[in-house]
Amino acid sequence: MIEKIKIQLRINDKDVSEIAFPELTLADFLHEKIGLRGTKVSCGIGVCKACTVAARRPGQSSFERIQACVMPVVALNGCDILTVEGLASSQSLSLQQQSFLKHFSFQCGYCAPGFLMGVTLLIDQLKRKPIKRENLDKLIEENIGEHICRCTGYAKYYQAIHAIIAETPGLVV
Template sequence: EQLMLIDFLHEYLGLTGSRLGCGQGVCHACVVILDNADGSSEEVRSCITGASFFDGKKIRTVEAHATCDESGKPVALSPVQQKFLEHFSFQCGGCTPGFVNATTVLIERLKRQPIERSKVEETITEALNAHICRCTGYVRYYEAVKDLVLNTAGLVRNV
């Protein structure tokens, strides 16, 4: 039996930010970001993907988003994390790492391929739709992401 990435992250690297929710790849709380060679990024569910799949690949976990000082202490949140705090997006926090990673992937994609203003809500729904929040905090997550997308230069074309 193969060791799943989430177990490797938790047990061997001490990176416990990714959450084990359902353990079946349904809730997306466990997603990590896979950075592709072409500069794009994508979400990968770490509870159903073996650690060996990631051999030689670059991934980011939720721990990688904040800016840290020399000692590793966080000194500034990422824009995604900051917007989630400003909008009080999460309650229990179980799903938050997945939403942070999904939104980060979305923002990176929009930096490469901006969208029309009329497509913002549809695009956010597509990006976050697979993520399950057991506390039903969806509205606040979506509001935070919409705020971030609309107020970050270069993500939206005003057509």
């Protein structure tokens, strides 16, 4: 018989302590145990990036990209997790969410949480290490290019991302 394990995380600035089977993925943990359903599962093998969340390991200052559909939640025990639900405040949408809406970036919206988290991680990276403007397109492609959307041509996502970066001082030099 497989024993359950105590999981302690900080999800969207809230401490969470739950008991879970070791093979439970982070996506299933978020959906079934915590009730956060914004993180989407599409391919189930970590390729499409719809399930992207951010995780900060103990002792680290920056977040890393995690594909929640394939990551066992036990591998993240003790981590800070940021999901799409953690981007907005109770008063307003995040800059990323506002820009995606303004630019009509998505159609069905299923992939939008993964794109939003990818952009959030990109902005976090640029805040720590700004880049030259001429390298921006390449960096966006490296960070967002693997996200799969079956409804759009990606152009509006890229327009929204450029707008976010242009509106945020200090990200490019």
